[in-house]
Amino acid sequence: MQPRRCCLLLHLHLLLYLLLLSGTQADLEGTFTIRLLQTSIFQNTSFVDTEGLGLLEDIELGSLDKHTWTIRFYQPWVRPALPRGDWDTIENMIKIYLQKFNHLINKGAMQKDVPYPFVAQCMAGCEVYPNRTSRAFAYVGYNGQDFLSFNMDNATWLLSQDTNLSQYVQAVLQNYTAFSELVEVLFNDTCVDDIEMLLHYGKAALERQEPPVATVFARMPKPDQLLLVCRVTGFYPRPISVAWLQDGQEVLPGPALNTSAILPNADLTYQLRSILAVAPHDGHSYACRVRHRSLGTRSLLIPWGNSEEVVLIAGLGAGLLAAVALAVISALWVWRHRKHQQMEESESRNSILSKEA
Incomplete structure (x- = not known):
């Protein structure tokens, strides 16, 4: 050879x-x-x-x-x-x-x-x-x-x-x-x-499987734009499906949707982010849906809370605090007013008694 x-x-x-x-x-x-x-x-x-x-x-x-x-x-x-x-x-x-x-x-x-x-x-x-x-x-x-x-x-x-x-x-x-x-x-x-x-x-x-953990939060880079972020991490194996739902319907790929590549974690699991740009207070409901082998036929569905409801809850909280403060001030004023009247009445009685004596 x-x-x-x-x-x-x-x-x-x-x-x-x-x-x-x-x-x-x-x-x-x-x-x-x-x-x-x-x-x-x-x-x-x-x-x-x-x-x-x-x-x-x-x-x-x-x-x-x-x-x-x-x-x-x-x-x-x-x-x-x-x-x-x-x-x-x-x-x-x-x-x-x-x-x-x-x-x-x-x-x-x-x-x-x-x-x-x-x-x-x-x-x-x-x-x-x-x-x-x-x-x-x-x-x-x-x-x-x-x-x-x-x-x-x-x-x-x-x-x-x-x-x-x-x-x-x-x-x-x-x-x-x-x-x-x-x-x-x-x-x-x-x-x-x-x-x-x-x-x-x-x-x-x-055959190792690790289920994903997903969270949803928002950022507002501009007054007229709200970025909804779905962060999914800790999953294995690598293949995964992450989608945004608007009023229950899947958002199709487009300029408003940006999903990152699947990146490795230090613990030999994976992570990714999916970002959806929406208009603030647009009246729609949004949720992030995650499908993975470890979940079987189930899906993770993480809704995004309506910002108007959050504002409303915050407004109610502030109103409640204001009402409580007003009630305290009013009660204090009434108490002090009554206290002043009682003192005046007591002084008046003492003055009459001293004249009679």
């Missing part, structure tokens, strides 16, 4: 072992996405800073120590999925792969006068569906932009941007026909048939 072909097979075996870190289990329902991420920052021809991450859905399985190129496990159930000897083999193959990868990229950069520093990124993986079919994908990025993608149907590399550099990299990869053919087989077949072990071990983590 030729040295180049041998190295390619080692690279593919590396990917095979990495894919063994995640998969699909027959008793788990739904679609699962496996992603292997690599980011390499080429500072110059002699220094490359590489980071790697393995994800099953949004669960971080492990990462690559950029100093030693060894695997760091993030979940306690990842390591038991494979024997110790397999992990040693994986780490050795990672080192071989990264050495060859860095050499190939630096060689192309020097030939095409690519300025340093630059960033190369790779993402590969697949989606596995409930019927055990799958969709595989592989992408290469350059300086944060899409660069190349791999077409699994015909085992060809496609340009995401048409430049001299992308054409050169495409030609280099396309000449590695054994690599392209084996990648196609690896992702299309192995993703379904050979990677079920980790889902078996991580079943509890994949």
Whole structure:
């Protein structure tokens, strides 16, 4: 076997072992996405800073120590999925792969006068569906932009941007026909048939559910605009539906409705905000509706209190206080008036008695 072909097979075996870190289990329902991420920052021809991450859905399985190129496990159930000897083999193959990868990229950069520093990124993986079919994908990025993608149907590399550099990299990869053919087989077949072990071990983590907590409040940036804010947080898994209801009818997407992206919390849950712009005192009722897997068929419905009612309640409170104050003042005045009359009557009686004496 030729040295180049041998190295390619080692690279593919590396990917095979990495894919063994995640998969699909027959008793788990739904679609699962496996992603292997690599980011390499080429500072110059002699220094490359590489980071790697393995994800099953949004669960971080492990990462690559950029100093030693060894695997760091993030979940306690990842390591038991494979024997110790397999992990040693994986780490050795990672080192071989990264050495060859860095050499190939630096060689192309020097030939095409690519300025340093630059960033190369790779993402590969697949989606596995409930019927055990799958969709595989592989992408290469350059300086944060899409660069190349791999077409699994015909085992060809496609340009995401048409430049001299992308054409050169495409030609280099396309000449590695054994690599392209084996990648196609690896992702299309192995993703379904050979990677079920980790889902078996991580079943509890994949089935974890945390219900959302929602609150509604308002801001008034302008006198003629009221912003109703629905904050939803603490939920897992990530998919969620948040909508505003006006008089019981869902508000359709438009310029008045602005919903943020779903953002992570530090406790491995998620949050988002949905903001609806309305006119103050428009006479409509509003409520935020939240649907999530953890709630089953139920929904959270958080109404926004009518501002006129709030003003009315506040007005009644102020009026009541004023009435109480007026009553106290009146009672005090009556008491003092009666006290004064009693004193005058007492002085008058004393004066009459003294005259008679």
